[in-house]
Amino acid sequence: MTSPTKKDKQIGDVIIQIRNIHKQFRTPRGVVHALRDVSLDIRTGEVVTVIGPSGSGKSTLLRCINRLETFDRGDIVVDGIPLHGAKNINRIRAEVGMVFQSFNLFPHLTVLENIMLAQRVVRKRANTASKEKAMELLGRVGIPDKADVHPSQLSGGQQQRVAIARALAMDPKIMLFDEPTSALDPEMINEVLDVMMALAFGGMTMVVVSHEMGFARAASDRTIFMDSGMIVEQNTPDNLFDNPQHDRTKLFLSKIL
Amino acid sequence: MGQSTKANVPPPVPELIQEPPTVPDLLLGMARRVPWWAVLLFLLIFWVGIDMLNDQNDRDILDWLADRPEVNTDELYDVVYEVKTEVLLVSETVRVRGLDDTSVTVPIQQVVSQEDGVINCPEDAPEGCLSQRGVVVTYQDFENANRESPNGTVETKGLRTGVVGPLVRVTLADGVQTVVAPNDILSEEEGVLACDAIAVPDCASLSGQIVTFNRPYSLRQGIRVRADARIRHLEDGYEITIRPNRILSRREGTLECSPNATPDCVPTPVTYVVYPEKIIGTELRGDDDKEVQVRTVEQQTVQISRSRIINMEVGTVTCDRSEDPRCQDYEGTIVSVSGETFSGRLSTESASQYDIILEGDAEATEFERRDIQEEIRNPDDCTSTDADGCEITITMNDSTVAGRIIADNDSGVTIETVPEKIVTLRKSDIYSTTARTYKTCALNNPRGCNAGIWLTIIVTLSAFSLALLIGLLMGLFRVSSNPIFYHLSTFYVELVRGVPLLVILLYFAFVVSPQMRDADGIIGDITHPIYDTLTKIEVQVLGNESFLAEAVIGLAVGYGAFLAEVFRAGIQSVSRGQTEAARSLGMSYFQSMRHVILPQAIRTVLPPLGNDFIAMLKDSSLIAILALPELLQQGRLYSTRTFQAIPAYNAVAIFYIVMTLSLSLMVRAVERRSRLP
Ligand SMILES: Nc1ncnc2c1ncn2[C@@H]1O[C@H](COP(=O)(O)OP(=O)(O)OP(=O)(O)O)[C@@H](O)[C@H]1O
Ligand SMILES: [Mg+2]
Numbered sequence: 047m048t049s050p051t052k053k054d055k056q057i058g059d060v061i062i063q064i065r066n067i068h069k070q071f072r073t074p075r076g077v078v079h080a081l082r083d084v085s086l087d088i089r090t091g092e093v094v095t096v097i098g099p100s101g102s103g104k105s106t107l108l109r110c111i112n113r114l115e116t117f118d119r120g121d122i123v124v125d126g127i128p129l130h131g132a133k134n135i136n137r138i139r140a141e142v143g144m145v146f147q148s149f150n151l152f153p154h155l156t157v158l159e160n161i162m163l164a165q166r167v168v169r170k171r172a173n174t175a176s177k178e179k180a181m182e183l184l185g186r187v188g189i190p191d192k193a194d195v196h197p198s199q200l201s202g203g204q205q206q207r208v209a210i211a212r213a214l215a216m217d218p219k220i221m222l223f224d225e226p227t228s229a230l231d232p233e234m235i236n237e238v239l240d241v242m243m244a245l246a247f248g249g250m251t252m253v254v255v256s257h258e259m260g261f262a263r264a265a266s267d268r269t270i271f272m273d274s275g276m277i278v279e280q281n282t283p284d285n286l287f288d289n290p291q292h293d294r295t296k297l298f299l300s301k302i303l
Numbered sequence: 304m305g306q307s308t309k310a311n312v313p314p315p316v317p318e319l320i321q322e323p324p325t326v327p328d329l330l331l332g333m334a335r336r337v338p339w340w341a342v343l344l345f346l347l348i349f350w351v352g353i354d355m356l357n358d359q360n361d362r363d364i365l366d367w368l369a370d371r372p373e374v375n376t377d378e379l380y381d382v383v384y385e386v387k388t389e390v391l392l393v394s395e396t397v398r399v400r401g402l403d404d405t406s407v408t409v410p411i412q413q414v415v416s417q418e419d420g421v422i423n424c425p426e427d428a429p430e431g432c433l434s435q436r437g438v439v440v441t442y443q444d445f446e447n448a449n450r451e452s453p454n455g456t457v458e459t460k461g462l463r464t465g466v467v468g469p470l471v472r473v474t475l476a477d478g479v480q481t482v483v484a485p486n487d488i489l490s491e492e493e494g495v496l497a498c499d500a501i502a503v504p505d506c507a508s509l510s511g512q513i514v515t516f517n518r519p520y521s522l523r524q525g526i527r528v529r530a531d532a533r534i535r536h537l538e539d540g541y542e543i544t545i546r547p548n549r550i551l552s553r554r555e556g557t558l559e560c561s562p563n564a565t566p567d568c569v570p571t572p573v574t575y576v577v578y579p580e581k582i583i584g585t586e587l588r589g590d591d592d593k594e595v596q597v598r599t600v601e602q603q604t605v606q607i608s609r610s611r612i613i614n615m616e617v618g619t620v621t622c623d624r625s626e627d628p629r630c631q632d633y634e635g636t637i638v639s640v641s642g643e644t645f646s647g648r649l650s651t652e653s654a655s656q657y658d659i660i661l662e663g664d665a666e667a668t669e670f671e672r673r674d675i676q677e678e679i680r681n682p683d684d685c686t687s688t689d690a691d692g693c694e695i696t697i698t699m700n701d702s703t704v705a706g707r708i709i710a711d712n713d714s715g716v717t718i719e720t721v722p723e724k725i726v727t728l729r730k731s732d733i734y735s736t737t738a739r740t741y742k743t744c745a746l747n748n749p750r751g752c753n754a755g756i757w758l759t760i761i762v763t764l765s766a767f768s769l770a771l772l773i774g775l776l777m778g779l780f781r782v783s784s785n786p787i788f789y790h791l792s793t794f795y796v797e798l799v800r801g802v803p804l805l806v807i808l809l810y811f812a813f814v815v816s817p818q819m820r821d822a823d824g825i826i827g828d829i830t831h832p833i834y835d836t837l838t839k840i841e842v843q844v845l846g847n848e849s850f851l852a853e854a855v856i857g858l859a860v861g862y863g864a865f866l867a868e869v870f871r872a873g874i875q876s877v878s879r880g881q882t883e884a885a886r887s888l889g890m891s892y893f894q895s896m897r898h899v900i901l902p903q904a905i906r907t908v909l910p911p912l913g914n915d916f917i918a919m920l921k922d923s924s925l926i927a928i929l930a931l932p933e934l935l936q937q938g939r940l941y942s943t944r945t946f947q948a949i950p951a952y953n954a955v956a957i958f959y960i961v962m963t964l965s966l967s968l969m970v971r972a973v974e975r976r977s978r979l980p
Pocket of ligand 2: 106226
């Protein structure tokens with residue numbers, strides 16, 4: 047019996063073009079240069095993992111892709127639409143799903159309502175259609191029995207799976223994951239990674255900030271190492287992990303391994 | 304991959320064994336949830352509630368509070384008794400309007416039928432005749448009867464008084480004169496014609512040649528406009544008109560001749576009816592369980608100083624029947640009084656009135672020019688605009704005071720202009736005492752405080768709703784990234800929070816409102832329709848123009864600043880991640896506010912909002928300064944009128960406690976409910 051692997055899927059055209067973007071945060075204590083001249087192309091169906099030390103700008107890069115964070119220079123083109131000065135950013139955001147480290151489920155709504163809300167409000171789907179979709183996704187992430195409970199009654203792993211289902215409900219073309227497992231207890235990490243892996247093998251375009259090397263090796267096509275706001279090195283995960291070229295990469299890998 | 308999904312299923316959690324709670328557990332749980340102070344205060348409320356239902360309690364409580372059992376609390380009540388009174392039916396008439404729009408009053412004896420229907424214009428009707436719908440009355444018309452072809456005749460008796468050509472002139476029992484054709488006469492004999500003793504009391508009967516004849520009539524139709532029954536009270540003899548449908552029962556009887564009637568008087572068949580008479584007055588305390596004494600008219604006295612009396616003479620004092628239909632004229636004293644003289648400095652004058660600052664007064668007093676008999680100015684012909692001022696002495700018109708003298712001494716006389724009137728009612732005759740008017744607000748008459756409580760509630764509710772709108776908007780502005788909105792709302796919040804609410808209220812009533820009224824026309828016709836609408840609402844609620852709108856807006860603006868901060872804190876208490884999650888799903892700013900942020904913020908802000916609502920309920924008492932008759936103002940008025948500060952302020956305080964306590968318990972319950980699982 048062969049389980050699916052990343053080799054079964056098709057890699058297509060470039061869907062995200064990141065061109066020389068810069069990002070500075072002006073804080074009372076000074077200017078933080080979070081991204082310096084970052085350029086990156088991501089193709090349809092590609093799964094890119096981003097690693098790097100804390101404060102290296104991984105989250106900022108990710109958040110720039112759906113413009114939760116604005117950038118100062120350069121441009122990002124998502125699915126043919128340049129983000130710089132984009133008029134209808136909400137339309138682009140609906141095409142780009144995001145999963146957060148801290149889940150960010152809506153605590154006042156039940157699991158089902160969490161997944162239905164944006165479908166109804168943004169996609170203007172009928173109640174029945176959005177409910178059907180939500181139930182189907184809950185089945186896919188393995189918790190169809192938790193539809194009517196509130197998020198606070200779920201375990202961390204279950205919450206993150208609901209968050210993934212909530213993002214998938216919008217039928218996004220791209221999924222962004224910002225350290226989806228780092229707030230989880232070790233025994234729950236795998237249940238989330240399993241869902242992500244199934245998604246990756248299904249052909250979803252994904253950008254994943256994560257230090258889960260097992261996931262990176264098994265599911266991702268490319269791994270990027272970032273440090274101090276720059277892309278230092280990128281390669282296939284196996285090459286990057288086993289045969290790093292830069293000293294900073296070697297130093298970093300020696301710390302996390 | 305090597306990981307199988309099975310390995311990730313968490314081990315089954317042993318199920319908690321749940322036993323149903325026992326009844327004592329439940330009761331204990333409920334008892335624990337109610338705070339002790341609430342129990343205490345609800346006992347108080349219960350006491351007030353019982354008190355509201357029981358008049359005797361009202362009195363006992365007042366006596367106890369005032370510690371003066373001799374205090375008579377009766378003047379607090381105005382009771383409307385409906386008493387079953389048997390009266391003599393004098394006449395019953397129907398007012399009928401014909402097609403030609405003229406109306407006639409038809410005695411009920413001449414009415415043949417009354418039913419719903421239509422009268423159509425005859426074919427030869429003049430132009431403009433409209434068919435009419437309503438209660439069609441068909442009646443016998445004697446006066447304009449067509450003698451050649453009458454619709455019918457009625458056998459009638461009359462006294463022969465003369466002859467007109469071939470016709471005989473007769474006088475009927477009710478005094479009406481008519482002529483009779485010789486062939487209509489049935490018989491004629493010497494006798495007595497009993498006069499209509501009901502219509503004309505103690506009338507003399509007519510004796511002479513009595514003619515019995517067929518009186519012809521024509522049937523006519525008209526639309527009923529009104530029906531009246533004239534009734535005479537048997538004991539007091541006064542007559543009033545009522546609607547016939549108020550008559551409860553009828554009884555045929557005879558009216559005996561009065562002792563001083565002429566000897567040929569014959570008893571007359573009459574109809575007695577019972578109708579519910581309304582007697583409005585204050586109940587006097589009486590221990591009798593068969594009768595109740597009601598003071599229907601309150602005594603009024605006037606004091607006149609000796610120097611102003613021009614003339615005093617004995618005469619007939621006419622009473623005001625519009626006040627009391629039972630009242631009768633009486634012998635009393637009529638006093639001519641010279642007009643009083645006032646002097647002071649003329650402040651302003653107009654075609655119809657003077658404003659004069661009287662000696663020793665700080666403020667001007669108004670005088671109507673038509674009440675003034677004479678004026679002397681110093682310097683002569685000075686006016687109010689003169690720089691040196693204008694001294695003026697005015698003498699008011701002479702007047703007369705009529706009534707009974709109840710005190711006469713060196714300093715002057717005291718005249719009872721309206722004598723007190725006390726009616727004794729048999730309790731068995733009382734038909735209903737349901738309708739009561741309550742004039743005064745006090746603990747022993749809590750229903751008298753209704754107006755005040757309602758106004759307090761209305762003002763609080765409307766001001767708080769408005770404040771919620773302002774607060775929500777300003778709160779959203781306060782977290783807005785738009786610098787204009789942010790600074791605008793911050794300015795508003797800081798400005799309004801720095802000014803006492805009382806000052807805000809006065810400011811709206813006496814600065815903003817008049818200024819905006821004056822701005823009408825300058826900034827276009829904007830303020831005018833707003834003022835019109837607000838005034839209409841004020842008249843709806845209070846019956847007159849007042850500062851109600853200003854009070855509501857002032858309270859709302861004052862509280863809006865606090866609520867803005869509450870909303871701001873509530874919105875900021877929702878973590879940034881929530882907005883990011885919502886926005887990352889493609890929701891707009893407003894969608895994420897509406898569906899994600901505000902529903903969560905509202906749970907945080909609910910308790911402070913509840914507290915602010917309670918605070919506003921209490922602060923609504925500040926509007927008493929704008930003379931609005933809310934709870935405190937009613938209490939104050941009662942206190943100054945009756946000098947009974949204790950019950951007045953007790954009542955005010957208790958009503959506020961009842962309201963705020965119920966509210967705070969409600970807020971707790973809502974808080975418990977809205978908590979997230
Ligand atoms: N909103 C902000 N305001 C100011 N500085 C910020 C903000 N967000 C990020 N930064 C700074 O930008 C730099 C990059 O941050 P970023 O969150 O992208 O790092 P990261 O690689 O995701 O780190 P981590 O692994 O800790 O999540 C950091 O130095 C951080 O302090
Ligand atoms: Mg990060």
